[in-house]
Amino acid sequence: MTKVLLLGLGRWGANHLRNLHLLPIELYVAEVGEKQLEPARKLGLPAERLATHYQDFIGKVDCAVIVTPAQHHFALGQEFLEAGKDVFVEKPLTLADREAKQLAELADKNKRILQVGHILRFDPATLWLRDAVQAGQFGRVNMVRGHFGGFKRPRNDSGVMFADGIHFADLFNFILGALPKSVLAIHHDFMGRGMDDVSFVSLEYDTPHGKTWATVENDYFIPGKFREVIVCGDKLSAVCDYNVAQYKIKTYENKHVRDGKDFKGIEGAVHQIECPPEEPLLAELRAFLDSVQTRKAPRADGWAGYDAVRVMNAALESVKTGRAVEL
Numbered sequence: 001m002t003k004v005l006l007l008g009l010g011r012w013g014a015n016h017l018r019n020l021h022l023l024p025i026e027l028y029v030a031e032v033g034e035k036q037l038e039p040a041r042k043l044g045l046p047a048e049r050l051a052t053h054y055q056d057f058i059g060k061v062d063c064a065v066i067v068t069p070a071q072h073h074f075a076l077g078q079e080f081l082e083a084g085k086d087v088f089v090e091k092p093l094t095l096a097d098r099e100a101k102q103l104a105e106l107a108d109k110n111k112r113i114l115q116v117g118h119i120l121r122f123d124p125a126t127l128w129l130r131d132a133v134q135a136g137q138f139g140r141v142n143m144v145r146g147h148f149g150g151f152k153r154p155r156n157d158s159g160v161m162f163a164d165g166i167h168f169a170d171l172f173n174f175i176l177g178a179l180p181k182s183v184l185a186i187h188h189d190f191m192g193r194g195m196d197d198v199s200f201v202s203l204e205y206d207t208p209h210g211k212t213w214a215t216v217e218n219d220y221f222i223p224g225k226f227r228e229v230i231v232c233g234d235k236l237s238a239v240c241d242y243n244v245a246q247y248k249i250k251t252y253e254n255k256h257v258r259d260g261k262d263f264k265g266i267e268g269a270v271h272q273i274e275c276p277p278e279e280p281l282l283a284e285l286r287a288f289l290d291s292v293q294t295r296k297a298p299r300a301d302g303w304a305g306y307d308a309v310r311v312m313n314a315a316l317e318s319v320k321t322g323r324a325v326e327l
Contacts, residue, residue: 001026002289005057007076008067009036012090016067017043019282023289028061030054058083063113063292065285066090069157074099077114081106086113088288092166092312093305095158100309104302113291115284115298116305118170122284124275125240125248129231130175133209138233140210144172145230149219159196161187162312165218168229169203170300170308172214175231178207179307180214184324185315190221197221201315204324238273249273 005028006016020027021043028049029040037050051057058079063086066076074094080087081103093116094100107114120126133141146168155163173179180203187196198221203214227242238251253268284300291298314325 002063002292003028003061004289005030005054005061005064006067007031007054007064009039010067010069013067014039015281016065016285019279019285020065022282023285025289028057030057058085061085063087063288065288067117070095070162071157074103077103078106081110081112081114084110084112086288086292088115088117088285089305090117091119091170091305092116092158092162092309093302094309095162097306097310097313100302100306104306107302113288113295113298114302114305115288115291116300116302116308117284118167118174118300118304118308119280119284120167120171120242121174121300121304122287123242123248123280124278125242125273126171126175128249128273128275129229129238129240130177132236132238133175133231133233134177136209137236138209138231138238139235141176141207141212141231141233142210143230143232144176144212144214145217145232146171146215147217147226147228149217149222150225151223152220152225154191154193154197154220156193159187159189159199160218160220161185161196161199161201161216161315163218165199165201165216165315166308166312168216169201169311170304171229172203172205172216173304173307173311176205176207176212176214178205179327180205180311182324182326183311183314183318185318187319196319199315202324203311246275246277247272248275 003026007030009031030051031037064080065088067090077089148164182204184202186200188198199218201216205212229240231238240249251271255266256263318325
């Protein structure tokens with residue numbers, strides 16, 4: 001049975017604990033204090049598998065799931081990879097490009113599995129969008145738009161773009177099968193925390209189907225919860241709501257056609273796409289364990305994590321310079 005160490009039981013770490021507890025593994029948990037370990041005790045984990053010093057377990061486990069503040073991802077990831085362990089690191093892989101690249105290279109060098117918590121890659125709706133785009137069902141994808149936001153408590157280890165925008169930046173890389181060639185961004189810091197709480201990022205892609213313009217909007221203020229992606233092609237368009245459990249995608253066969261010197265818009269058939277209801281976090285943890293056991297490369301490997309960090313840091317540079325930054 002695979003022995004897994006979970007590091008961190010914060011807001012998102014608690015969800016990892018709940019899902020890992022459902023899997024056929026031998027689970028160990030480490031947190032900085034005895035009080036923080038209480039959720040694991042309530043699940044019935046034996047005392048000998050709980051610790052306030054994660055180093056106690058490095059020699060006992062096969063792999064680690066790191067769900068700590070982003071500032072600690074590099075050091076922890078490096079320590080476990082150098083110890084010969086497979087590693088799952090929540091997004092962002094790191095906050096710095098150089099460190100993300102180092103972890104990806106270290107995983108390759110040591111022949112270790114390194115998976116990054118880009119959870120949307122494991123949503124059935126994402127796989128449908130990726131396959132439809134790559135198969136040409138959308139035709140030329142002109143525009144992709146994402147809004148990942150809504151009123152909530154801000155994270156304190158990064159701005160909203162690194163906390164939330166990275167989800168859709170990675171998603172667009174995945175479904176378009178490319179990296180953006182340029183990044184332009186605008187940030188606001190309305191709360192005066194020294195980091196962005198509203199973010200607008202524009203990405204320009206060159207894909208086999210032509211140029212695609214993508215935008216990502218993030219915020220902590222708009223009432224509600226938004227996890228919406230829109231893909232607009234010259235043959236098909238789709239709206240995907242990641243808040244919905246099963247019927248996430250609706251497609252539209254809308255077209256613009258020439259009418260003399262002008263264009264007219266023709267609204268075509270609308271179809272609802274049914275996606276299997278599955279918790280993406282459970283799916284990505286299952287995928288990580290499968291990679292650990294089969295040595296198959298993860299869908300969201302260290303290099304995907306590195307690419308997403310590169311895009312985010314290009315956006316930060318764009319905010320400072322006021323200009324588009326080329327990758």
